Amino acid sequence: MDNKLQSRAFKNLSSMDLSALTKQFLKIKHNQDYHFFKNTIGLGEYASNTYAILLASKKALSASECSFVTEHPRTKTHGVLKWLEENGLVESIGSRPALFKAVPPKKALVNFIKNEKQKITEMEGKLKQIANAIENAK
Numbered sequence: 230m231d232n233k234l235q236s237r238a239f240k241n242l243s244s245m246d247l248s249a250l251t252k253q254f255l256k257i258k259h260n261q262d263y264h265f266f267k268n269t270i271g272l273g274e275y276a277s278n279t280y281a282i283l284l285a286s287k288k289a290l291s292a293s294e295c296s297f298v299t300e301h302p303r304t305k306t307h308g309v310l311k312w313l314e315e316n317g318l319v320e321s322i323g324s325r326p327a328l329f330k331a332v333p334p335k336k337a338l339v340n341f342i343k344n345e346k347q348k349i350t351e352m353e354g355k356l357k358q359i360a361n362a363i364e365n366a367k
Contacts, residue, residue, distance in 0.1 A: 247298070257285050276309050279306060317340020
């Protein structure tokens with residue numbers, strides 16, 4: 230790896246940390262229970278890989294670090310991290326650069342279910358409004 234790239238992208242990680250992180254990431258990524266978890270929640274490839282790398286890491290990571298290990302474009306990784314945070318699967322720490330850490334799977338699942346229930350409640354309200362508007366238009 231280019232030393233300029235490493236120093237720019239990995240302020241928190243040594244090359245030993247990066248090697249261990251990559252091994253742990255691959256272990257999680259190929260775990261059957263993790264596959265069940267990600268499929269149950271409906272995570273796509275980018276989101277599931279980004280969440281897995283954060284689970285594997287003992288330290289909070291930047292979007293650049295996540296992007297490098299997962300081999301996903303950094304611009305996509307930023308959007309994925311925002312979505313994961315909005316859905317309660319990751320937490321951000323600070324800014325410039327923002328660092329992210331995974332919420333443990335049990336808590337992440339509770340957060341995700343809570344967010345989905347809220348979306349359903351909002352959708353029910355909108356559908357009732359539409360149904361009422363249609364009824365009143367008769």
